[in-house]
Amino acid sequence: MQDLHIVDGDSAAGCLRHAIVTGQLSGEVFALNDWLSVGPLGSAAGRTDFLSTQYLPPPPGAGEPDDLEPGDDVFARWDALKTRFQVPGRAILWISGNASDHVLLRMACHMLEATRVKLWQVSVPAFGDWFESVATHPPEALARFAPTARPLSSATVANLAREFIAIAAHPEPVRHLDTDGTLRYRSIDLHDALLLTCCPYQWTPANYVAGNAMSRCERRNGLSDHFFAARLRALINRGQIESRTPLSDAGWDWRINVRRAGGTDLR
Known part of the structure; x- marks a missing residue:
């Protein structure tokens, strides 16, 4: 089975796909297309309800926000992904230093721990003074980061999976990452x-x-x-x-x- 690159967001996914099309990377891309630092994570129903009240579609002809698809069930997407790993394979998690990717790493471990997939991680550095994000880097830069991928041991995956369960148990809807890597939980009106x-x-x-x-x-x-x-x-x-x-x-x-x-x- 070819490598599967897992990333959050259409922009980051597009950069990885371009690197694959141009021969700089191999494999295919799975874009979660969510924003995991906001909203409940304990159940599909709870998250769907939150998105339906928080994220309203634009009226016809209006300007349209450029990420996230309200109503897209992130849990169903993980379930569909699990079926692809009936044979051993490698899934590469592209993780930057932002709060959403902090959760993505742990959610992926929780969702995929029971499959036969081998989880690897690429730690994407910050791009200058820009926001911490995979999408801030051009495709050729992401291709240069690919060889830095490191396997996650079974013990590490298990620990990260448990951390996701703890994250999902918090009722506060906003997750905020401190400079020391600690995740804090905040109210919806934080900003x-x-x-x-x-x-x-x-x-x-x-x-x-x-x-x-x-x-x-x-x-x-x-x-x-x-x-x-x-x-x-x-x-x-x-x-x-x-x-x-x-x-x-x-x-x-x-x-x-x-x-x-x-x-x-x-x-």
Whole structure:
């Protein structure tokens, strides 16, 4: 069986696929397409419910966030992946230093421990001052990292699998990675103050406010535009941020203009 490269996110998966197509890597890619530092992890039902309330699709013709597919059952995807390992093979986990990949490593060990697959890990370094992420590196850089893959022993896999069970047991929906590698558990409104700071008192496109907040996140704890869209909507519903147009129950539109509550129109 050829190598299977496991990574979170479409952008990172695209870079790995390009490296394979151009002959820099071999194998195929499995993209989890989730954001594991946010939301419950104890059950498929709990996670699906969370995503359905937090991540709303855009209305037709509106700007669309660029990762995560609400309603996509991450547990079902792992189950489907397990069926591929009826014969021995090698799965390479591409893990950066961010909170989501911290969880991915442990979730993969938990989900695949009982299969016959051999788990390997590529530890992807930070790219300059950018966020810790596999996707920040171009395909040729990822190809250079591939030879650094190291096998995970059975004992290591078992320990990491147990750590995932402990992570999933915490009720707090946001997981935050400290510089010492400790995972902390936080409430869903952790970044609301940051969003308010990034929102001026004059009408401003919502995507500008969210993008500004995303750029100020700690490098290990970046979050998706879906997450910040949900928090903007929550702040609008609470009256702390105003929307120039009424919110739609059908979804989220990045084209709306928002401002900090109490702002005035410039003449």
